[in-house]
Structures are given as structure tokens and as C-alpha cells.
Amino acid sequence: MLYGRVGEQDRIDRMLSSARAGASGALVIHGEAGIGKTALLEHAAEAAGAGRVLRTVGIESEMELAFGGLHQLLRPLTDHLDRLPEPQAAALRSAFGLTGEAVRNRFTVGLAVLTTLSEAAGDEPLLCLVDDAQWLDQASLDALTFAARRLHAEGVVMLFAVRDGARGTQITGLPRLRLEGLAPAAVDALLTARIADLSPYARDQIIEQACGNPLALLELPAALTPEQRAGQLNPVTLPTGLSSTSNRIQEAFQEQIRRLPDATRATLLVAAADDTGDLGLVLRASAGSGAVLEDLEPAERATLVRLTENTLSFRHPLIRSATYQDAALARRFAAHRALAAELEGEQHADRRAWHLAAATTGVDEQVADEMDDVAQRAGGQQGTASASAAYERAAQLTADPARRARRLAAAAFTSAEAGQFDRTAALTDRINALALDPAMLADFARVRAIVELDHGSPGRAARILIECADRIGSGPDLEPVLTEAVQTAHSSGDRELIAEVAARLPASPDYAVARALTDLHGAGPHLPVPQPPAADTGFAERILAGTYGQLLADHATAHEVAVACVRDCRAQDVVGWLHTALYLLAQAELSMGLHEEAYAAAAEGLTIAEHYGRNHRASYLRATLATLAAIEGDRERCHSLVEAALDYADAHGIELAAAHALRAQGLLDLGLGQAERALEHLEAAKTRVNHPMLSVFLLPDLIEAAVRAGQRERLEEPLALIGEWAVAARRPAATALARRCEALTSPDEEAERLFETALRLHDDGAQPLEKARTELLYGEWLRRARRRSDARRHLRAALEAFEKLNAQPWAHRARTELQASGETIDQAGQPGVLLGRLSPQEREVVRLAASGATNREIASQLFLSPRTVGHHLYRAFPKLGVSSRADLPRLLGQGQPQTGGERW
Template identity: 45%
Template sequence: MLIGRDRERERVGGVLECARAGRSGAMIIRGEAGIGKTSLIDRIAADARDMLLVRGAGVESETELPFSGLHLMLYPYADRFDALPGQQAAALRSAFGLASGQVSDRFLIGAATLTLLSELAADRPVLCLADDAQWLDRASLDALLFAARRLGADPIGMIFTVRDAAAPFPDHGLDLVRLEGLDRAAAQDLVDAHAPGLTVPVRERLLDEAGGNPLALIELANALQSREARHAGPLPVGGQVGGRVQEAFRLQLAGMPEATRLLLLVVAADGTADLGVVLRAAETLGLGAADLGPAEEARLVVLDGDEVRFRHPLIRAVTYQNATHHQRIAVHGALAGTLGGDEHADRRAWHRAAAATGPDESVAAELERAARRAGDRGGTAAVATAYERAARLSTDAEGKARRLVHAARAAYDAGRPDAATRLAEEAAHLTGEDGVIAEATFIRAQVAYERTSPAADAELALEGAALIVQSDPEQAVSMLTEAVWAARDAGAHDLVRDAVELLRRAKVPAGSAKALVAGGLIAYGRLPGGASGAVAPMRALAEAARTGDVDGVLERIIAGFLGLLAADDRAATALLEALAAEVKAQGALGWLPYVLEPLAIGRLLLGDLHGAESAAAEGLSLAADIGMDMQVTVLNCVTVRLESDAERSRSLAPGVLRHAHLMPTNTALASWGLGLHDLADGHAGAALEHLDAVCSGPARHDVLIRAVPDHAEAAVRAGRPDLARTYLPAFEAWAAATSFTALVSRCRALLSDGDDADEHYRAALSLHGDRAYDAARTRLLYGEWLRRRRRRTEARAELTSALDAFDRLGAERWAERARAELEALGDRPAARAGDADPLKRLTPQELQVVRLAAAGLSNREIAAQLYLSPRTVGHHLYKAYPKIGVTRRMELARLVSVI
């Protein structure tokens, strides 16, 4: 019977009801030690007998073993791995040691976990319980939380219990239930149920001191019940509730025979719960199975078949903490000698490390091998821990520094920036080797991007590259690639120049991938002085990336960006489309938000507003789910620039613009978007203010140079043609270098005083080619000009073409402008609701699913690409069909082909 938890039980039980109804739900139950988290989910599990129960628990001694928690939960369903997409199945098999091979991305295991749970839920609703989640190994926790945040239309409930502790738990985005102490009446009922013979004064004091903590009430009541002086005298309590509970367990342990306490220490130090392993290790210490008897009788441990477990995790903690140092060393040594075979290699290494009494190179080497195995499985947090412990056991300073820098790199990859910085700094101080110092500095640089600023990243990356530009030029180019791009985000042209100078000194083989990257970045550094001479190398890099001569993900992202800077929009966007597909196929989730950023911009520049919105939304969703806070800000900047929802853009803008001092290039994109929204709405003065800030700011030589025609239009509409010419010379030079001259002709038409405007508008239209959005903007301006010249028939034709294009593209506010101009001609074009474009009726995720379905992908293939479950994909299509007026999948291709 669960006393005093009716309200919490009802709330947590709602997760089960949702799962039974076909809707997923995830929840975290938090509270102090002994507050009743496990009891609550035990009751919930008992209530879920109609569901498939997938259950596991974190074990403190196994936090260094990657995927140990997930293995406990999902290994029983290994026979279902074949139902997963190939990359996901391979990743899970590798993580569980069922196959060799490397996991390409630590988040891929999360996608595989989500898909497997969805597969299991096809049979009946699933309840996934993770108790003591604060002690799950980081790799398992990341996978489970990823799945929890991306559950959709699946009959799956996920519940985590977390003990309040100093270490923060990544609970953002999930529902939270906090367990507080029982109220006085419920606490009294609990005490009476376990110790009915207590006198009133003793019971009242117990109620006062236990703070409503159920475990404290039970254990202390039982302890008092068994004392001869239970009717009087001081209670064995004091301090915090958790301390009082532990004291009760210490009293119980103190009453055990010495041999029993030592055998319990073996159980506490072992992570397998395998009774055979425990007894074999115990035998080497002169102990036997009979020594477990007193602990079992006292219910300190529970034997279940071939397993032995502590009744409560705190008993394990108290057992280990109370042991002397030499006892722990002896027990870990015994376990290391017992755990033979390759399957126990990692556990054996950690037991040997725990038994070491000083530096030991053989143990350090064994831990280093364990770190490499963890890296192959994608357990980056475990890699960091193993390398750091190996460093502490190293016998020479250079070996220690090398292992520490490996630990720092793994900590950074695992999303632990503070640990990465600490380890990198320590490594650099231990050695005089330039390569190790350079790598340590590079790690600090990458941490600085998020923690300090992109400029700080660039400065440190330059510092590291300078150390090895002669000795290891290829690695130096990698660091300088980071430096240039971080400096770009910071709008720090001086740092770009410094990086370019070092790139010129890096002697990499001519024609190599690194040489092509260096050439493209050197060309980028020329842009502030003009585009002449810069366009060809930037396009060459983009072409090399497209043909496979440059194959690094970051290098290809930058190649795509440089292609956009060189106005090679279609080729650059095709490159980024292919890269996004490849990254998805490989399961490299960590890279995907970075790829989707320039892809969204490329689609936007091509006028594919739906596609841009889809890419930005996909990137935002994934970046938020895997904790990429800076990339969330960057993608929100792109979202503000989208023209699909001006109100949403304006609501997002304050949040992103506050980062303008740190990342002016990205936030300028948001300012450009605000300027365009104002321009479309007829607020020319406000538009001019936004666009002037963009065109005069540090990002004016980047993609933002394309804001100049919009600035010119805003200035003319605001009655300031003098200001319209301010930035045109730089734009005209860039346009001449890139052959992107259509908008130059449009600007000349806007600024023309006479009939030659007609010629410039016609020239612009002839140069737009297949850029439907740019052409529609020009037709709108041309139609307005023709109407003012009373050339009504021609004006009507241009404005009607513009309106049709804007409606088709989903540019609603520009469509309203065109409609207003036609009404001024006396026409009454049919008013269209804001969601008249069928695709505009879809949510961003529905739009992603519809686009992929229209391309012929199955639900399973779409799920693998978007890291959703197939059932959720089907749900999105079910919701989308009536919104867009289709009944069959084949109709989607026709609908989406218009964008």
C-alpha cells in the first residue's frame, strides 16, 4: 500500500493513460533520497500490467561503462534490431558489443532507441522506467532523453526518477513531478503501520525530525521498534534527512558479522549483480555464500535466482562509504581477478584502476584501450572518464599530457565544456610538445565559442594553429578553418586577416583537399576589399566539395556557404542538400543542425520559402533536443529572416538580437528579416532603419550584401533616394564579379528619374531566369511604376503575374501588396485567406514529412531521416492530408512540385 501519494500517483498515471490512448508522454520524478520515487514507480509498474514494461536503473559503480544502463533495458529485445534502419541497428549492436564497428555520432543511439521503442509499441503500449537516472552512464542517459523528447504519436510512456543532488540533470523539455515529504497525517499512518508500539513522545519526535521522508520514517521507526529503550531516550537521528536515513543503514550494517560486511562490500563494488561473480571474488577473500545469510535475513540484500541486489541504493552507498581504503582495494582486486574474458574487459580495467595504489603504466594502458573501445561504441563521456583516469595512473608527464588531451577532446564531444577546458589546460601545462599544446588550445577555442564568444574561439584557434603551422600544416588548416568561420560569425575582420596570413604559410600539398579549403578561405578573406578575384576560388571549393574532392563535413558546410557568397546559389544548395542527405544516412545527428543552417539560407535565396522554413524548423527541433543552444540562436536568426510568419519573426527577434554583440553576422540576418517584413507591410521608414544597420554593419560583405537592393527600395519608398545610393557601389562590384546583375538593374530602375526605368525593369526581368521570388518582387515594383504612368493594361499584367507568384511561393505579405496595387487599378482579385496556400496550413514538421513523402520516401525512410518514429510520421501525414486537400500519397508530388 502506497500511503499519502494519491495526487502524485494520479499525475504520473496520466502518462500511462496517454500511452494507452496512443499518445506518448515523458515525465521526470525528482526528490531527495528516500522520498519514495522508487515506491511510486513500483506502484505505477504494477498498474501497467497490460503494457510492455521496459525497466532499468542507474548504478553508481557503472557510470563509467558506456551504454551499461541502456544494455540492461534494451538487450532483451536484440532480436528486434533487424527492424531498425541499417545505421541505427548497426549502432545499437556496436554499443552493446554485438558487432564491431564505430558509431558515427553519439546521438545516433538515441535515434535507434526511439525507433526500437516504437517497434515494441506496435505490439502493445510500452512503459519505459529508468530509476535512479542520475546514476545512468551518460551515453545511456543521452539516448533515453533524446528518445523521450522526440516521442510523438506512439503508445509509449517514459518515466525517469532522479535524486536531488549537486550535479544538474538535463530535464528541460520534459514534464516534472517533484515529490515532497508526506503530510503529517500520512506520515503518522506510515509510522503506525511499521512501528505501532512507539510511545507518543517518541513517535511525535520521529515525525518532527523525519520531515515526511518515507524511508526515514520506516527505517528509523523499525530501528526504534527494536531498541530496548524505545519508549524513551534520544533518537538515532540528526542533521539532514538523507544523513539520518544513512545513519539507520549504518546501524544495521554495524550489527552484521565482519565477514558479512566484507561480502556486502563485494556486492557494492561489483556492477554485474551476478551472484556467481560475487561468490567467486568472495572466495579469493576467504568468504563464502553462508556469509550472505545475515544480510539476507536483515533484508539488506535480495537474492533473486542468480542475482543479488541491495534492497535500496542507499544501502549500497553506505556499504561502500563505510569500508576502509584497504578493504576497497582488496575487493576491487578480487573482482578484477574474477572477471575474465573479453566481455568483461572494461569492468576488469576499472576494477584494476580502483585497486591501484599509485601510478601503474600497465593499468593506464588497459584503461586507454577501454577508452578506445568506448569511443568505437559512441560513448564519448565514458571515453573522457577512462582517458582521465589513465592519465592519473601514467608514469611520465608526456604520457599523462597526451591522455589528458584525449580526455579533453572526448569531454568536449560529450557536451561537458567545463571538464574539457579543465583537462585541456592541465594537459598544456604538463608538456612542451607543440602538437599537444595546439590541440589543447583548439579544444579551449571550441568551448569558448559557446561559453565566451565566437571571437574568443577564433583567437584561441589562431594561437593553436600558429604552433603547428610548419610542423603539421594539415591540422593547422583544420584549426584555421575554425578560426575563419568563428571570426566570420563575430564580424571580426582583423581575425580573418590573421587567419588568412597563417593559411598562406601552411604548406599543404597543391591540389589536396586542405589546399582547396585554404584557397577558398583565403579568397573569403579578400571580400572586404571587393569580390574581384575571390569568386573563382570560392566557387572552386564548392565544386570540389560537390564532386567529392573535399569530403570533411565542416569543409563541405563552409564550401556551401562560400558558394552562396559567390552567388552560385543553385549549385551550393544542391551541395548542401546532398550533404544533409548523407549526414542523415550516416546518422551524424550532431552535424545536421549545422548543415541545415546554410541549406535554409540557400533555399531562401532561391525563393524556396517553404523549403527554407522546413530546413530551419528541422534544424531547430534537433538542436533544441540535443542541447545545441548557440545553434538554436543561429537558426532562430534564420527563422526571423523567413517571410512566412511576420508576427512570429517579430516575437523571436528580441531574443536573438541580444546576441548581436557576440555574433553580428547571424543576427544581421534577423535584422534583414525585420526590415523585409516592414518593407512588405509598407513601413518604409522602419524598414530603412533595420536595413541600414545591416548594410553598414560588420556582416555587410557576407551573404548580407544581398540586402542592399532591399535597402535601396526602402530608401526610395521612404523618400530618401540619396540614401539608396549609399551601398550600391559595393553591391554593383560584387554583382559584376558574380554575374548576379538582375538586382542591379532593378535598383537602377528604382533610382531612375525618367522613362529609362522601363528599360532597367525589363533588363532585370530578363536576367532573373528561374528565380521566381526575385522576379515577382521586380514585377511588383514594375507594375507599381507602370500604374503611376497610367499604363494600366501593362501594369495589370505585371501585378497579376507577381500576385500569382507570391501566392504560389507562400510570400503572403508581398501578395497583399500586389493585391492592393491591383485594387488601385480597379480590379478586385479574389481575397485569399492567409492559409490559402495549402502548404501554409501545415506545421513545420508536417511540411517536412510531406516534402519527403512527395519525393517518394516511405514512412520508415522518412522517420530515419527526421529521427522520428514511423508511427509519428504516419500521424503527421494523417493530419496533413485534409489540410492540403489530398486523399492519396501520389497526389503529394503534384502539390509539392510547385515550390
């Protein structure tokens, strides 16, 4: 029976009730040790009734074993692996060590967890209980929280119990429930029911020290002698001087352990050092000291441990901790060595190495090499946090300064890959950079720059890379450092810093793109033609090439580069570059009018960036999503995304991201006909990036806003700059934008020629939104010139394109102009109008369903469960006026897909 937790129990009961109706939910229950988190999980297990319950428990000594916690949770569902899509099944088999293959993609593991749980849920809810989540290995925690954040309509409930002040309390994106101490009435009821022989004085002392902690209320009395329980207490009987209730409880457990026979304590120490719970292993490792099974009986009678035929488990994690901490250091070392001696064979190599490392002080090259092997195996399984810990321990055991520096650098690099940036910063501070060769020095600098980029400022990150480039001087390791320096300097928007990087770029053709990106005017009359780089080029250089193509309006090249980068990042599981590649892909698709695809890429990129703490790139991705919302006229979503992007960008000096966010706000204002507000936001954006190559993306909007606001006197510099850019870029799309901008400010006899030229150049189809805007502006000009028939032709083309792109504010403007020209508009049933009724997630699901993708294929692409996909379609169909997915292609103007017989 639980005391004083009625509200908390009700909340869990409501989650389970909703799950029986098909909904899903997740909850992080947190509080100090002993506060009742595990008891609430047990209540949930009982309340689940006929529902299936899966469990896993974090064990502190197992934190470095990648995917161990996840394997424990999903072991009862291994028969479901064959029902998963093959990439997901392969990912789980690799994670669990069932094959010799490495885990290729950690997100596929997370998606496989989501799909597995969805498939396993039946009419009764599926309940997943994760206790002591703060001690789960990072790979398991990442996969489980990834799945938990995407639960929607599967009938699954996930509960995480986490101790305050520990790593697991950093779980974000999930609802939280904090457990406080019990109220006085509940304390009284608990003590009355469970502890009958306390004197009033002893009872009062226990209540004072326990601070409402249920475990303390039960365990502090257990540490007292019968005389003390009767009231013979002195001021130091209870551990009053300890800093927390958890420490008081642990001290109480230690008092109980110290009363046990020596042989029992010795065997318990081996069990505490072990992480498997294997009773046979514990007894074999203890045999050297003459221990036998009967030695554990006193601990079992004291309810400190639970024994089965094959397992030994501590009743509470603090008992394990109390046992281990109370033992002398030499005894702990002996316990680890005894366990290592019993762990033979390749399958136990990692545990054996960790036990040897735990029993070693000073340096030991043999153990260091074993830990290095552990790190490499963990990295191959995508357990980057585990790999980092192993590399660090290997470094601590290494005598040679150069090898130690390399291992610390590897620890820093893998911790950055795991998103543990505070740890990365601490590790880099310990590295002697003088001991690194050029290749390691380059990696070291890039890791430091990643930390600075995501938690500091791009300006400081660029300076780290500049200093590294100066130390390297020349050679093959210089190019990736300078390439990233160009991109981080760009992000700062600092013209002088960009010039510093430019001054260090060699004259070699290999740096032609980097030079062009740093100096529009100094690159010659024409900029180099964008080219897709070779497949074996590094990701930094490939992203730079794609960015260059995007800035020169060569969106096809940018798209080709981005698609290849995303594909290769997925295949090689290079998560550190995947969110950046997805950002480039979203930008290219946005320019090409592939708005739904751009939304999918940007949303996925933001998910990854947030998951791994890549806050710098997240600000850009939010700005991209804000731009898409602006085009659609979704004011609330646009404002929210702009605000979030600006909050982080302003605090960290990410001026280019701030400019993109402000441009999104200006574009929304411009579409809504608020020209003066648009001009204010767009000029603010331009001042953030006072560099020619970085500001061209917003110039067409700024020029149109200034013309509409009647402030043509502010256009001399923007018009000159966009003209120079068009000449240097030599791309039809760039020249079309320049001619359109010139038309807006030219006399009538020139304007018509310029508009016609712009439309002819737009015919390459590179920028459908921009072509539609040119049609609209030309149609407006023709209507004002009283050429209504000519105007209607261009306005109809604009309206059709805007409707297709779901650009609602612009469609409204085109519609209004058409009506003013004397044309009657019937907008019912237009795809853009219909799609405007859906949420962004529903639109993306509908688009993929219309293309013929099955629910499982859609789920894999959008990181959802198949049940959630079906739920979105079920909700979307009535809004679209259709009854099945077979109607979607006709509605959206696509061909007939093969639907595989699914209705939704």
C-alpha cells in the same frame, strides 16, 4: 500503498489513460533520495494494467559503460530489431555489441529507440520506467531522452526518476514533476501504519529529522536499538549534523550494516563494488576471504539486499553507497582487485580495466594503457562521455608528461563531442600545452575554442585560435586553425578582429578563399570563383568553401558542398560538424527557393545543436527558421524565434547571428508593408556586422525598405557596397540584385532598363524568391506609370511564384497590385493558401508524402516515429480537403508517387 501522493498518482494515471487512446507522454520525476520517486514508478507499473512495462535502472558504477542502460531497457524487445529499417537495426546491434561494427550515428540510435517503442506499443500503453537516471551512461541517457522528446501519438509513456543535484537533473525539453516532503497528515499515517513501536518522544525526533522524506521515516527508526525506540535517545543518537536527508538516511543504513557479521559485510562490499548484479561473480570474487552464500543471509533478513538464484540487488542505491563508503580504502581496493581477477575474456575487458583502475593509486602504465584501450572502444561505439572518462583516468595513471597531456586532450575533445562543456573547460585547464606536438596543440586549441564559442563569445574563441596559430607558426596543422579563426571572427562581427586574422593568412593559394572572406576590397578586382573542395578536405575547410559560395551568391556550389558535408557527417557520425553543415544547407536551400527542405535542415540542425549544447550555432539556426517564418508571414513564430536568437546572441557577442535575426524581423515588416519598421530593424542589423562581406545579405532588403519609407538619402553607402560586391562576385544572381536596387533609385528612363536587366539575369533560376520580388517591384513601377497591361504580366508571375513558395505577405501584395490594375483574382485552392493552413511539421510531412516517401522513410528523415507521421497526415488531410496521400501530388502540382499502399 503510497501516502500523500494523490496528485502525483493522478497525473501518471492521466498519462496512461491518454496512452490507451493513442497519445504519448514523458515526465521527469525528481527530488532528493528517498522522497518516493521509485514508489511512483512502481505505482505506474501497477496502473499500466495489461500494458507492457520496460525498465532500466542506472547504477553509479556502470556510468562509463556506453549503452548499458539502454540495453537493459530494450532487452525484452530484441525480437523487434528485424522489423526496424536496416540502418536503425544496425545502429542498435552495434550499440549493444551484437556486431563488431562501430556505431556510425548516435542520432540513428535515438531514432531506432523511438521506432522500436512505437512498434512495440499495442492497444494497451507501453510504459518505460527509467529509475536513477542520473546514473545512466551518457549514451543511453542521450538516446532515451532523444526518443522521449519526440513522442507524440504512439501510445508510449516514458517516466524518468532523477535525484536532485545530480547530472540527470539537467535533462531538458521534458515536463517535470518535483516531489516535496510529505505533509504532516501523510507522515502521521505512514508512521502509524509501518512503525508501531516508537515512543512519542522518539516519534517526534524521527519526524523532525526526516523532513517528510518517506524513506527516512522508515529507515531512521530501523537504525535505533529497542531501547532507543522506546525513548532512550540522547542528542547525538540520530545523525542530526549531516548536511542532507540523503546523508542521514545513508548513515542510518551504515548503522544497520555495522551490526552485520564481518563475513557478511565483506561479501556486501564486493557486491557494492560490482556493477553486474551477478551473484555468482560476487561469490567467486569473495571466495578468497572464505565467503559462502550463507554469509548473505543476515543482509537478506534485514532487507538490505534481494537475492534470486542468479542475482543480487540492493534494495536502495543508498544501501550500496553506504556499504562502499563505510569500508576502509584498502578493503575497497581488495574488492576491486578480486572482481578484476574473475573477469576474464575480451567481453569483460572494459569492466576488468575499470576495476583495476579503481584499485590503483599513483601511476601505473599498464593499467593506463588498458584504460586507453577502453576509451578507444567507447569512442568507436559513440559513447563519447564514457570515452572521455576513460581517457581522463588513463591520464591520471600516466607518468610521461607528453602522454599524459595527449590523453587529457583526448578526454577534453571527447567530452566536447558529448556536449559536456563545463567538464571540457575543466580538463583543458589541466593540460600542459607545452607538452603537445603541433597536431595535438591544434586539436587542443580547437576544443578550447568550441567551449568558448558555445558558452562564451566568438571574439574570445577567435583569439584562442589566433594565439595557437602564432605558436604553430607554419605547417599542415596551421590551416584548420586559421580556417576556424576566420569563421569565429566573422561570427563576432568585429572588423578589427577579422583584420587580425587576415594578417596571419599566408599568401599560399590554399588560403585564397579565407583571404577573400576577410577582405572584399583587398582581394583584387574579382574574387576567386567558388569551387567545391576535394572530398578528403577537412570539414572546417569545406564549410568555409560553402560559406564563401553562399556569400558570393553561388548557391549551387554552396548547396553541393553542404549536401556532401551533411552526407559525410552522417556517415562518419561527426556530430560536432553536422549542425553546422545543416545550417549551411538550410541557407543554400533558402536562397534556392527550397523552403520546405530548408526548414527540415534548419529544424534538424537546431535539434542537434540544442541536444549537444551548441548554443552558438543554435542562435544562427533560430535566425534561419525566423527568416522562413517571415517569408510565410507567420508573425508569432517569427517574433518568438527572433527573440530567442537575440537573447543568446546579445549576451555572448554573436553579432552576425544577431544581424541574421534582425534581418528576419525586417523582412517580415517589409512583406507586411511596414517599411519604416523594416528599415529600423535592417539598419540595426547592418550596424551589428560592420564588414562588407558580412552585410551584403541584407542590403537588398535595406535598400527597398529605405525607398518605400521615403528615405533615399540613407542609400549612398549601401548602393555603392552592393555594386562593388556584384562586380567582385561575377555571379548573375549578385548582379541581378544590384541592378534591381539601382532601378529603385534611378530616373524612369533608367529604371526600366535596369529592371529588365535584373529579370534577364534572374532567369538562371538561382533565387526564385528574389526574382519574384523583382517581378513585383517592376510590376508596381509599371502600374504607377499607367502601363497596366505590362504590369499585370509581371504581377501575375510574381503572384504565381509567391504562392508556390508559400510567401503569403508577398502574395498578398502582388494580389493587391493585380486587383488595382483591374484584374479579378480567385485564390481558392491555391497550394500556398492550402499549405498555409498546416503547421510547419504537417507541411514537411505532407511534402515528403507527396514525393512518395513512406511513413517510415518520413519518420527517419524528420526524427519522428511512423505513428506520429501517420497522425500528422490524419490531421492534415481534412485541412487540405483530400482523403488520402494519393491526392497530394495533384494538389501540390507534383507527379504521381508510389505510395506503397499507405493511406496516411
